[in-house]
Amino acid sequence: MLEDKCKLFAQNIKKYRESKGYSKTKLAELADCDLTYIGKIEKSEKYPNLKMIFKLAEALDIPTKDLFDFE
Numbered sequence: 001m002l003e004d005k006c007k008l009f010a011q012n013i014k015k016y017r018e019s020k021g022y023s024k025t026k027l028a029e030l031a032d033c034d035l036t037y038i039g040k041i042e043k044s045e046k047y048p049n050l051k052m053i054f055k056l057a058e059a060l061d062i063p064t065k066d067l068f069d070f071e
Contacts, residue, residue, distance in 0.1 A: 003044075008070040010044040016060045016067070017042075030059035 017027050017038075024042070028035040032055065040046035041056075048056065057064040 005070060006047060007044050009067060010042050012067050012069065013038075013056060013060075014042045016062055020060060022060075027056070027059055031055045 017024070022030070024038045025035050028038045031038075031052070033052065037046060041048055053067065054064055057067055
C-alpha cells in the first residue's frame with residue numbers, strides 16, 4: 001500500500017513536469033537539485049524529503065498537496 005502511494009507520488013511529479021513542458025533538466029534547475037535525482041524520484045528509486053517536496057511544488061508552480069492527489 002505504501003509502495004503504491006510512493007509510485008503515485010512519482011507519477012504526479014512526472015505528470016506535472018510534463019504538463020508544464022519542463023524537461024527533467026529544467027525541473028532540476030528550478031528545484032535546485034541534480035538532474036539524476038529527478039529521474040530517480042520519477043522512477044520511485046529515491047524519495048524526496050519534505051524540504052525537497054516543497055521545492056518541487058514551488059518549481060512546478062502548484063500547491064504541494066497536488067503532489068499527493070492520488071484520486
